[in-house]
Amino acid sequence: MAHVVPADPQAVVVVKKKTKSSRSWMLLDSTGQGTVLDVDKYAIMHRVHIHARDLRILDPLLSYPSTILGRERAIVLNLEHIKAIITAEEVLLRDPTDEDVIPVVEELQRRLPPVNVIRQGQGVGKDYMMGHNDVEAGEEDESPFEFRALEVALEAICSFLAARTTELETAAYPALDELTSKISSRNLDRVRKLKSAMTRLTARVQKVRDELEQLLDDDDDMADLYLSRKLAGASSPVSGSGPANWYPSSPTIGSKISRASRASVATVRGDENDVEELEMILEAYFMQIDGTLNKLTTLREYIDDTEDYINIQLDNHRNQLIQLELFLSSGTVSLTMYSLVAGIFGMNIPYTWNEDHGYVFKWVVIFAGALSAILFLFIMSYARYKGLVGS
Numbered sequence: 001m002a003h004v005v006p007a008d009p010q011a012v013v014v015v016k017k018k019t020k021s022s023r024s025w026m027l028l029d030s031t032g033q034g035t036v037l038d039v040d041k042y043a044i045m046h047r048v049h050i051h052a053r054d055l056r057i058l059d060p061l062l063s064y065p066s067t068i069l070g071r072e073r074a075i076v077l078n079l080e081h082i083k084a085i086i087t088a089e090e091v092l093l094r095d096p097t098d099e100d101v102i103p104v105v106e107e108l109q110r111r112l113p114p115v116n117v118i119r120q121g122q123g124v125g126k127d128y129m130m131g132h133n134d135v136e137a138g139e140e141d142e143s144p145f146e147f148r149a150l151e152v153a154l155e156a157i158c159s160f161l162a163a164r165t166t167e168l169e170t171a172a173y174p175a176l177d178e179l180t181s182k183i184s185s186r187n188l189d190r191v192r193k194l195k196s197a198m199t200r201l202t203a204r205v206q207k208v209r210d211e212l213e214q215l216l217d218d219d220d221d222m223a224d225l226y227l228s229r230k231l232a233g234a235s236s237p238v239s240g241s242g243p244a245n246w247y248p249s250s251p252t253i254g255s256k257i258s259r260a261s262r263a264s265v266a267t268v269r270g271d272e273n274d275v276e277e278l279e280m281i282l283e284a285y286f287m288q289i290d291g292t293l294n295k296l297t298t299l300r301e302y303i304d305d306t307e308d309y310i311n312i313q314l315d316n317h318r319n320q321l322i323q324l325e326l327f328l329s330s331g332t333v334s335l336t337m338y339s340l341v342a343g344i345f346g347m348n349i350p351y352t353w354n355e356d357h358g359y360v361f362k363w364v365v366i367f368a369g370a371l372s373a374i375l376f377l378f379i380m381s382y383a384r385y386k387g388l389v390g391s
Contacts, residue, residue, distance in 0.1 A: 023038070023040075023094065023095070024036055024037070024038050024094075024095065024096060024097065025037045025038075025039060025044065025092050025093065025094055025096070026091075026092070026093040026094075026096035026105055027090060027091070027092055028090060028091040028092075028093065028105070028108050028109065028112060028149075029089065029090045029112075030089050030090065030112060030113070030114070030145050031112070031113050032108065032109040032110065032111075032112040032113040033109075034096075034105065034108075034109055036096065037092075041055050044085070044092065047092075048073060048074040048085050048087055048092065049071075049072065049073045049074065050071055050073075050074050050076060050085065054069060054071065054076045055076075057069070057076060057078045058076065058078055058083040058084075058085070058094055060083065060094070060095065064078055065078075065207045065211075066078060066079050066080060066157075066204070066207045066208045066211050067211060068150075068211055068212075068215060068225075070221060070222075070224030070225040071224070072230065073087060073088075073227065073230075073231075074086060074087050074227070075087075075146060075150065075225055075227065077150070077153055079153060079154070079157040079208060080157055080160065080161075080204065080208075081095075081098060081100040081101060081160075082101065082104055082153050082156060082157055083095070084149075084153060086146050086149045086150060086153075086227070087146070087227060088144070088145060088146055088227040088228045088230075088231045089145065091108060091112070091149045093105060093108070100160065103156065104152065104153065104156045107152050107155075107156065108149060108152050111148055111151075111152055112145070112148055112149060112152075143277070144226070144227070144228040144229075145228065146225065146226075146227045146228060147225075147277065147278060147281060150225070150281070151281055151285075154212075154281070154282075154285040155285065157208060158208075158285050158288045158289050158292070161201070161204065161205050161208065161289065161292050162288070162291075162292045164201055165201065165205070165292050165295050165296055168194065168197060168198055168201060168296075168299070169295065169299060171194060172191075172194045172198065172299055172302075172303070173299075173302070175187065175190050175191055175194055176191060176302060176303065176306045179191050179306060179310065180306060180309055180310065183310060183313065183314075191303070191306075195303055198296060198299055198300065198303070201296060202293070202296045202297075202300070205289060205292050205293050205296060206293060208289050209286065209289045209290055209293055212282055212285060212286040212289065213286060215282055216279065216282050216283065216286060219275050222275040222278050222279060222282070223275055225278055226275070226278070323388075323389050326383060326388060326389060327380075327389075330376055330379040330380055330383075331376060333375065333376075333379065334372040334373065334375045334376035334379070335372060337368070337371055337372050337375055338368045338369060338371075338372040341364065341367075341368040341371075342368070345364065
């Protein structure tokens, strides 16, 4: 039967010499101690017993969506920049020197050790405080190692996406308000970039939310994440008669299973499909990521409302230009009548009726001007009657 291979420093050194294209991993054990490993994918596959297709999900050169996969001996975790493999005793975190991964490593080192181990290192004070601490330790130790690691990863990715959303909101709302007050190419280009960033961030948040929702909808998938339960069940099968031996007989495995793991394994006696503990963890972070998605949805609606408002403004300006064009066209038509009279009297044709009738000139000018004005007023009245111009 396959088992988890312990870390061997000499093997790591051999791999470093043989493999030039190896990538760095951070190994965190159940006490929170971290070790940087420079190993290839075959060493990782042999260590945690996963297939190459599962390890390929964690390749930073390939673009895979956020995924949480439960395997027989490991949880494959691909959440944005957090790419990790979680077993019942250790966590393998890829690219630990990345600036976004360093806080995750620090948080894992702080929260992975069981509470009783931390308090033994810090020392115990007064007797009444000791009893209170033991009660709290007993409650918190109910969470298996893999759940503590998974919770740190979920908390980190939810906080990361929430921080990106807050930054986007801080930049987007003032830019949208400025665009409504002044429509310019600079403001339009700024809002366009912010909308593109919002679309990409929404897709990332949506994928994490869908992955958590898919896990919550399937109890079998959640049961696959109980690594400590499966490990204890494989090392110490349940006996039908008499009290079952829930502690592994193997000293190697037994030294690695913490009291938290053994406490969670006790649920095997009742219902092996009991996923209430994991369901509560996933529901908490599902609500958090769903709140982040709601913020992005609200921002998208605000952007859509701003676009509608800008389109209304542009339509209004366009209508004003059309009205101005109508005024100019009507004036041009009216002046055309005046020019027609001037053109008739300006023709170089001999005629005798204008002799001794110089006073007629001013009446012709007055009549032509009045005719043009009457024509202009008639056109504008008709356009206003039809609703083509405002009152």
